[in-house]
Amino acid sequence: xxxxxxxxxxxxxxxxxxxxxxxxxxxxxxxxxxxxxxxxxxxxxxxxxxxxxxxxxxxxxxxxxxxxxxxxxxxxxxxxxxxxxxxxxxxxxxxxxxxxxxxxxxxxxxxxxxxxxxxxxxxxxxxxxxxxxxxxxxxxxxxxxxxxxxxxxxxxxxxxxxxxxxxxxxxxxxxxxxxxxxxxxxxxxxxxxxxxxxxxxxxxxxxxxxxxxxxxxxxxxxxxxxxxxxxxxxxxxxxxxxxxxxxxxxxxxxxxxxxxxx
Amino acid sequence: xxxxxxxxxxxxxxxxxxxxxxxxxxxxxxxxxxxxxxxxxxxxxxxxxxxxxxxxxxxxxxxxxxxxxxxxxxxxxxxxxxxxxxxxxxxxxxxxxxxxxxxxxxxxxxxxxxxxxxxxxxxxxxxxxxxxxxxxxxxxxxxxxxxxxxxxxxxxxxxxxxxxxxxxxxxxxxxxxxxxxxxxxxxxxxxxxxxxxxxxxxxxxxxxxxxxxxxxxxxxxxxxxxxxxxxxxxxxxxxxxxxxxxxxxxxxxxxxxxxxxxxxxxxxxxxxxxxxxxxxxxxxxxxxxxxxxxxxxxxxxxxx
Ligand SMILES: Nc1ncnc2c1ncn2[C@@H]1O[C@H](COP(=O)(O)OP(=O)(O)OP(=O)(O)O)[C@@H](O)[C@H]1O
Ligand SMILES: [Mg+2]
Numbered sequence: 135x136x137x138x139x140x141x142x143x144x145x146x147x148x149x150x151x152x153x154x155x156x157x158x159x160x161x162x163x164x165x166x167x168x169x170x171x172x173x174x175x176x177x178x179x180x181x182x183x184x185x186x187x188x189x190x191x192x193x194x195x196x197x198x199x200x201x202x203x204x205x206x207x208x209x210x211x212x213x214x215x216x217x218x219x220x221x222x223x224x225x226x227x228x229x230x231x232x233x234x235x236x237x238x239x240x241x242x243x244x245x246x247x248x249x250x251x252x253x254x255x256x257x258x259x260x261x262x263x264x265x266x267x268x269x270x271x272x273x274x275x276x277x278x279x280x281x282x283x284x285x286x287x288x289x290x291x292x293x294x295x296x297x298x299x300x301x302x303x304x305x306x307x308x309x310x311x312x313x314x315x316x317x318x319x320x321x322x323x324x325x326x327x328x329x330x331x332x333x334x335x336x337x338x339x340x341x342x343x344x345x346x347x348x349x350x351x352x353x354x355x356x357x358x359x360x361x362x363x364x365x366x367x368x369x370x371x372x373x374x375x376x377x378x379x380x381x382x383x384x385x386x387x388x389x390x391x392x393x394x395x396x
Numbered sequence: 397x398x399x400x401x402x403x404x405x406x407x408x409x410x411x412x413x414x415x416x417x418x419x420x421x422x423x424x425x426x427x428x429x430x431x432x433x434x435x436x437x438x439x440x441x442x443x444x445x446x447x448x449x450x451x452x453x454x455x456x457x458x459x460x461x462x463x464x465x466x467x468x469x470x471x472x473x474x475x476x477x478x479x480x481x482x483x484x485x486x487x488x489x490x491x492x493x494x495x496x497x498x499x500x501x502x503x504x505x506x507x508x509x510x511x512x513x514x515x516x517x518x519x520x521x522x523x524x525x526x527x528x529x530x531x532x533x534x535x536x537x538x539x540x541x542x543x544x545x546x547x548x549x550x551x552x553x554x555x556x557x558x559x560x561x562x563x564x565x566x567x568x569x570x571x572x573x574x575x576x577x578x579x580x581x582x583x584x585x586x587x588x589x590x591x592x593x594x595x596x597x598x599x600x601x602x603x604x605x606x607x608x609x610x611x612x613x614x615x616x617x618x619x620x621x622x623x624x625x626x627x628x629x630x631x632x633x634x635x636x637x638x639x640x641x642x643x644x645x646x647x648x649x650x651x652x653x654x655x656x657x658x659x660x661x662x663x664x665x666x667x668x669x670x671x672x673x674x675x676x677x678x679x680x681x682x683x684x685x686x687x688x689x690x691x692x693x694x695x696x697x698x699x700x
Contacts, residue, residue: 138574141397141544143457149465150496158496165492166483167521200417230478231446231679232489235473236496238462371619395446396437 150237155246156253160300163220163254172216179208180262184269193277199271199285201266206293206359209262210325213297214304217251218317226315230395240391248305255301259294288295288362296358300325300373303351303381309386324378325352351378352366397422398443398545398578403452405438414600415452420578420593422544424428427591427608428580431685433599436580437475440549443578444473450465454538456545459596468497471545472538482523483632484554486533490540490549497541499571506513507536512562527554535563538612546570552586564590584681587700588612596677612674617652620645620668621659630662631655641679647672 144286163169183204190198221244224230237243274281301369301395304321311317328353336343349375363371398420405413413435420426432434441447444452445461456464458472464470472488480489490504508518511532522530531554538546546567552560567577567590581587587594594611596604604611624644631638631648636658641647645668648655652669659666 138421138571141422141574141576143459143460143464143470145463145465147465147469147615152499154496154498158492161492161495165488166481169485211421225479227481228476229481231475231479232493234446235475236468236493238464238467265430283580343648392448394448 142383146253147391149239152246152249154244154369155237155242156249159220159243159246159250160253162223163250164214168213168221172212172219175212175267176209176258176263180205180211180265184207184265184273188269188273191273191276193279194295196270196273196277196279197282197284198267198270199282201269202285202290202293204265205262205361206297208301209259209297210300213255213258213301214321214325215318216254217248217301217304218321219314220247220251220309221305222312222314222317226314228396234395239385244309244387244390250304251301251305252298255298256294259297263290266285286362289360292358292362297381299355299358299375301350302383306379306383306386309390310382314388328352349377350374397457397546397576398454399456399458400439400443401452403439403454404443405435405442405447406450410536411600413442413449416600416602417452418565418578418602418605421489421572422576423571424538424592425567425577425579425590426552426593426595427587427595428578428595429582429584429587429681430580431582431681434560434597434635434684436582436597437549440475440578440580440623440643443547444471444475447567448476466497466541468543469499469541470543471547472541472543473546473549474538475550476549477527477534480522480530480533485519485521486525486529487518489533490518490537493537494539499541503540504646507540509636510539510566511536528556528559531555531559535566544574544623545576546578549576550580550582552579552581552590555684559617560586560589562693578599584678594677598680604680612678616647616649616672616674617655618642618645618647618668618670619652619655619659619666621664621666623664626662626664627666629661630659630664632685633662634658641672 164173180340183200187201187204195379200299224233233243234240253262268283303324304317307317307324311320332346332353336346354367354374357367400416400418404411416419416435416439416483418544424426428436440449442449443456443461456527472476484536487504487508491501491505494501494504502608511537513529513532517583522533524592527534531551535548535551538548555563567579571577571592579590586616588608591608593607594605595602617625624646625647631646636648636650636655656666656669
């Protein structure tokens with residue numbers, strides 16, 4: 135056999151830009167049946183919560199704040215799950231074999247996923263607000279009262295921030311655990327089991343009660359939901375966020391960069 | 397061109413890939429042959445930057461895989477056709493890759509046509525794909541960016557004979573146009589059909605390599621008789637050494653004429669007598685497989 139011309143690799147070719155990767159990651163969130171329904175569930179869950187409030191709340195209690203809060207609870211579960219699956223499906227469904235051969239710089243993929251999840255989180259919250267506003271208008275009309283708009287713009291923003299932080303907790307669990315079921319269970323442990331343990335500890339130990347807001351992220355982010363945090367509360371979000379978000383996420387990303395994809 | 401140099405990968409104390417060196421040249425299909433667990437997939441994952449090597453290097457035309465910009469447009473990789481999101485359609489999977497590489501969507505249709513996935517099949521979700529359809533989709537995905545180098549792990553796995561024939565034609569033409577292909581298989585027959593050059597790996601080590609012609613050409617004769625022990629005696633008394641080969645036959649270094657005479661002299665009726673082409677490779681491969689064999693075949697009733 136004749137020898138063919140040598141093949142050279144073009145190292146001057148442009149790489150894959152981050153913007154394109156974000157687009158790809160957004161598309162991946164929608165283009166499976168389960169992903170599509172998960173995304174749609176943002177609107178569905180918001181609508182169900184709105185209807186439930188109209189049915190069960192007293193007409194005089196109706197306010198936009200009530201709707202925003204009612205919708206926020208299921209959102210705090212849906213958004214982190216979206217973030218978790220965006221990361222873990224690369225491992226659980228093994229699509230990472232293609233994703234990481236097309237883009238060997240895993241950090242870019244992880245960054246694109248985080249940005250895509252945050253975009254979805256913010257957009258989802260805005261949609262939820264819109265549905266809540268419609269609920270407030272409709273519900274008040276049904277009850278025969280004037281609609282009450284009691285939530286400040288700042289508070290609307292801090293609620294979005296709280297949800298984005300929750301979403302990033304999901305993202306962190308995703309990169310740490312890299313398994314869909316495991317990370318989702320992890321998120322439920324984080325948001326339901328750990329608060330009761332820490333709450334009990336604070337209840338029974340005085341010294342811990344003072345410490346808790348500084349190290350318990352769940353607890354520290356609560357002021358974001360009502361009214362917005364004070365200066366000290368922002369500092370508490372910072373310190374507890376370092377423990378629950380920044381350090382574990384750094385470790386998780388490091389593990390993703392080092393790990394074997396198979 | 398792919399250059400693997402003294403590559404080693406250990407898991408704990410276990411050497412999955414042990415000091416492996418080889419080269420794949422352009423214009424040829426290089427077959428990577430080895431029994432289950434030999435280290436083929438591990439080697440390929442290291443080349444594609446998915447698994448870090450313990451020591452040694454694997455370069456693609458002198459470049460480390462992670463340093464290749466937009467690698468999909470320069471190297472096509474298929475590591476596991478089943479590693480797909482089951483809920484995505486075949487077309488969507490190719491569309492995601494095309495989008496990542498910055499290719500026009502028309503390329504997706506071209507590739508679907510190339511691997512003979514019909515428009516209706518391409519709109520099905522991958523969980524409803526047959527194994528062969530998944531392989532075709534995986535090959536389409538590897539070829540999408542029009543790369544000059546292909547790395548395919550067990551691409552023929554699950555293909556029917558017509559599919560294997562199709563793939564041979566596809567890869568043959570690809571190599572003739574100057575492309576480099578590295579493909580693995582645990583089946584000697586598949587590699588014989590498709591590859592020009594063969595690298596045999598067993599227990600993480602390279603045990604043979606060369607062109608197909610070199611490896612398949614073995615001096616000597618393959619001979620088989622109805623009564624194997626009578627044949628063995630006949631050969632021994634004629635001063636010819638022989639070793640068991642294949643199913644019930646013997647292989648000897650002597651040429652067929654000499655072997656035929658020896659059998660005739662002893663009055664042994666032969667069933668088969670031919671030059672031992674490929675028998676050497678087959679024996680070596682069988683032996684390799686036997687060493688790593690997971691279950692011992694116990695004849696029924698034995699030991700009872
Ligand atoms: N993470 C791991 N930990 C321990 N051992 C591993 C790990 N990954 C692979 N191995 C071992 O490395 C060896 C080589 O595996 P590999 O998948 O490369 O084989 P292969 O040649 O592709 O086999 P097959 O033909 O079955 O696909 C196997 O014995 C496997 O069990
Ligand atoms: Mg393998």
